[in-house]
Amino acid sequence: MKIITQKYGGSSVATTEKIRRIAEKVKKRVDGGYKLIVVLSAMGKTTDNLIALSEEITLKPSAREMDMLLSTGEQVTIALFSMALHELNVGAISLTGHQAGIVTDTVHRKAKIVSIDNNRIMKEFETNDVVVVAGFQGIDQEHNISTLGRGGSDLSAVAIAAALRTECCEIYTDVDGVFTADPRIVPAAKHIPEISFDEMLELASSGAKVMQARSIECGKKYNMPIWVKNTFNDTTGTLIKEEDETMEKVMIRGVALEKKEAKVTLKSVPDKPGIAAEVFSRLGAGNINVDMIVQNSSTDGTTDISFTAPKEDLPVMMETANKIAKEIGAPKVDVNPSIAKVSIVGIGMRSHAGVAAKMFRVLADNNVNIDMISTSEIKISVVVPEKDGEKAMQSLHAAFELDK
């Protein structure tokens, strides 16, 4: 039995007309001899509408009850999609996250998948060609409905594909796949036919919006090839897969830009062991997702500690930082909400010398001042003034000849 997993997002199933069109796409694959698991999101703005409804009642809803509420969105889509397949004489059945055997922890609204029980899906394939599964949702061990948070439907799809060892997982979206840069900013950006899990992970956490990092992590962990494809045309898309030797030949795979971060600096922190640990454990406890960290000791026995984090967390970030500063005797907290992070990513970096030097030279030649630097084995990120973010991206894209 040849099985593939597909996932269609909310904009792909926004109307019954679109649902019918996708049902026809699915039927073609069935006619081609495949069985399919189709994972779906809620239709268009459904989730937003449900949230608005809850806000008419409370602004601090229980996370468990929000999951009870929001999980109805996907349930509507899977029922309608199964009906659309039946209209095309395709044997299909819809399953909620629970029915599909998706067990999560109890962290409502951002649950983690703990296990997937294949039995029901495999049993349904005895009599159906397509099993339609509600994305974004699961059930905890007490049978409470949980949701997986942002990008949750992608994760559902990749995790189910991995659990059932399907041939691949196809993530359908409204773009033609992954590009060397965001084409809206870099018109010369080129389509990437193949990319390694690690590169895609670095791009995703550097601002590329195509997929959430944790779905790619899941694909990497179980070595499940992921196709990113366009719902609305038949272009080949991008294959995210395990690294192979041909990939190393490309020095830089892509450039990413993240504008939704802010930078906070604790000034003149006493330079003692354990201070950084204290600062970042306190920030972590405040649920602030710290991205880059830079510390530089000065000669007067104090040090400046800077970090970046999502701009939306800025109020909590400032409150926490001010409290910490007071406690550890740091006289001042600086904040810069107008930064941009530009990253270049590529596994070829490992075997090519001088990439960082070239990057910094290109930025200097373009009058872009570098504020912070952070590197990994296959990525170099710099923080620059927000106004220079796009120029930095464009010039790096050209200098590393990604448009060739």
Next chain:
Amino acid sequence: MKIITQKYGGSSVATTEKIRRIAEKVKKRVDGGYKLIVVLSAMGKTTDNLIALSEEITLKPSAREMDMLLSTGEQVTIALFSMALHELNVGAISLTGHQAGIVTDTVHRKAKIVSIDNNRIMKEFETNDVVVVAGFQGIDQEHNISTLGRGGSDLSAVAIAAALRTECCEIYTDVDGVFTADPRIVPAAKHIPEISFDEMLELASSGAKVMQARSIECGKKYNMPIWVKNTFNDTTGTLIKEEDETMEKVMIRGVALEKKEAKVTLKSVPDKPGIAAEVFSRLGAGNINVDMIVQNSSTDGTTDISFTAPKEDLPVMMETANKIAKEIGAPKVDVNPSIAKVSIVGIGMRSHAGVAAKMFRVLADNNVNIDMISTSEIKISVVVPEKDGEKAMQSLHAAFELDK
């Protein structure tokens, strides 16, 4: 632990404003020392809207997928209602039909409850004062979502009340309880404070719209007292309970009118054993819910067989009747879609003679012609011309002094 079960229908929870108002009602009962099971329907027109959505895809949806679709309606309500209770600092949790342990057979869209597992609800009462349960839905033994069909939420409430032996079951609606007749037709109709299960059953199956027969049957089977109350005021409502000796003193409890029936007559059917059995087993197989049956043999060796059934089934009814007529040699099928059925109901009838005679006399005095008669131990129904239905109801209500 004192527990009561309440059920609120779709019009009672049509908006978030109404949901909040009912949450306040529920809080008052909690403050009075009760734990509550609150069973809810989908908000207002939600179910109709979901059906309309499905019709954009197919006019013959799979019943299983319709249940998957429609069950989301109640799930939205219970989540919002729990949030509203939390806002009032009432400990509450929502449970789907499945989570509440409601197991049904697999007849989708009109499933029967097979069993109710109390464990989850009782466990939730250890930490909550209110358990909010999705009405209308359950799950079959294969974990498919099922719905209970028309009046399903009432049935959910009564069945849960029975399974948990709660003090009573309160069904909230938009009327002040049960009346001696429909007040829109008989302005002098009086409120009934108490009524027996059997009387309520006969009234319900004779056209009274307050509750569906199967919820009352469930109440009777488990001797669970059912209150019918008005959501929007604090009138006492009507208590439906086991018959007691004081009830027999009232000869007639109420008058009901049913206009949505049609009458079909198979003319000159050969008068042979087994013919009626054949006719009605065939109609049953066609899912036609036959109500009254009258057969009168004539002297020429043939007989006329008449029956009434819901008017909405008329097309199928005619098709089936014509087929049967041809096979058994009945030369003609008559149909009368303009009939009304008027019934008087009361357990006092058993011990009072002459009720039927008085009924027929009253109708004759009012120039209402009787077409068919059917009786049970506590009910007499007559079919009359549709145009005379209301007049018949009004004159019977007055003649039996139900306005006194």
